[in-house]
Amino acid sequence: MTLLSLDKVSKSFGGVAAVRGVSLTVEAGEILGVMGPNGSGKTTLFNLISGALVPDSGEIQFLGGRTNGLPPHRICRRGLARTFQLVRPFLGLTVLENVLVGLGYGCRRLTGSAARNRAKELLSSVGLDGQSARPAHTLTVMDRKRLELARALGTSPKLLMLDEFMAGLTPVETGEAMKLIRALQNQGLTLILVEHIVWALLDLSQRIIVLSAGEKIAEGPPASIAKDPQVIEVYLGESATS
Numbered sequence: 001m002t003l004l005s006l007d008k009v010s011k012s013f014g015g016v017a018a019v020r021g022v023s024l025t026v027e028a029g030e031i032l033g034v035m036g037p038n039g040s041g042k043t044t045l046f047n048l049i050s051g052a053l054v055p056d057s058g059e060i061q062f063l064g065g066r067t068n069g070l071p072p073h074r075i076c077r078r079g080l081a082r083t084f085q086l087v088r089p090f091l092g093l094t095v096l097e098n099v100l101v102g103l104g105y106g107c108r109r110l111t112g113s114a115a116r117n118r119a120k121e122l123l124s125s126v127g128l129d130g131q132s133a134r135p136a137h138t139l140t141v142m143d144r145k146r147l148e149l150a151r152a153l154g155t156s157p158k159l160l161m162l163d164e165f166m167a168g169l170t171p172v173e174t175g176e177a178m179k180l181i182r183a184l185q186n187q188g189l190t191l192i193l194v195e196h197i198v199w200a201l202l203d204l205s206q207r208i209i210v211l212s213a214g215e216k217i218a219e220g221p222p223a224s225i226a227k228d229p230q231v232i233e234v235y236l237g238e239s240a241t242s
Helices: 042-050 072-078 095-105 112-125 143-155 171-186 198-204 222-227 229-236
Strands: 001-014 016-027 031-035 057-062 079-080 159-162 190-194 206-214 214-220
Touching: 001 042, 001 206, 016 042, 016 057, 016 159, 016 190, 016 214, 016 222, 031 042, 031 072, 031 198, 042 079, 042 159, 042 190, 057 171, 072 079, 072 095, 095 112, 095 143, 112 143, 143 159, 143 171, 171 190, 171 198, 198 222, 206 222, 206 229, 214 222, 222 229
Parallel strands: 031 190, 031 206, 079 159, 159 190
Antiparallel strands: 001 016, 001 057, 206 214
16 A cells, blocks of 8 residues: 655755655555765755645645645644654653654644653653653653654554654664664555665665655665665765775
């Protein structure tokens, strides 16, 4: 089943094309990886899908319905959630209160004791068991990422987009993050990953698309992407393929 489809989606800023004619599909249950060098359009693509930006042209459909122009909160309530490259917890709230925000605004909005119990379950599932009362601003980088993930999961998404979830983590923390992502897929969640840690993206994804200068230049299983001459050239330069 196709959850998300983009048909020739484009977005420009001041005459500079950030995304140019990108088409893709995301199938239920898969992990789709998105890779590309800095400035290739990855985060702009996420912003278009989540509703933070409106495409200049092209069509975006989620669960069979057109989402072009819908605000982010309405897209979220349809079942699409995301995290951010720079984590954005509500620093003035506790860990538990951060997750309650997600539970109050997603697909299945919960309140009262049901919301608190569900929030504690989500915190436990991402490795923040026993941290409910801590102020969010006291958390480490890894734990802030865990918290943002728990908050996103609180919206009950069918599709979750993770924007450089492993950026800034130590090798040990990267391994922990990969275990979390695999566990989410095993629970039936569909994911799109943007990552600069290429080896982790190749290991986690069933399929990968590669962006360069806003255009999709390659798509396929990780093994073929890793050997694609155009992808190697984009990452390593011409001399790598000569």
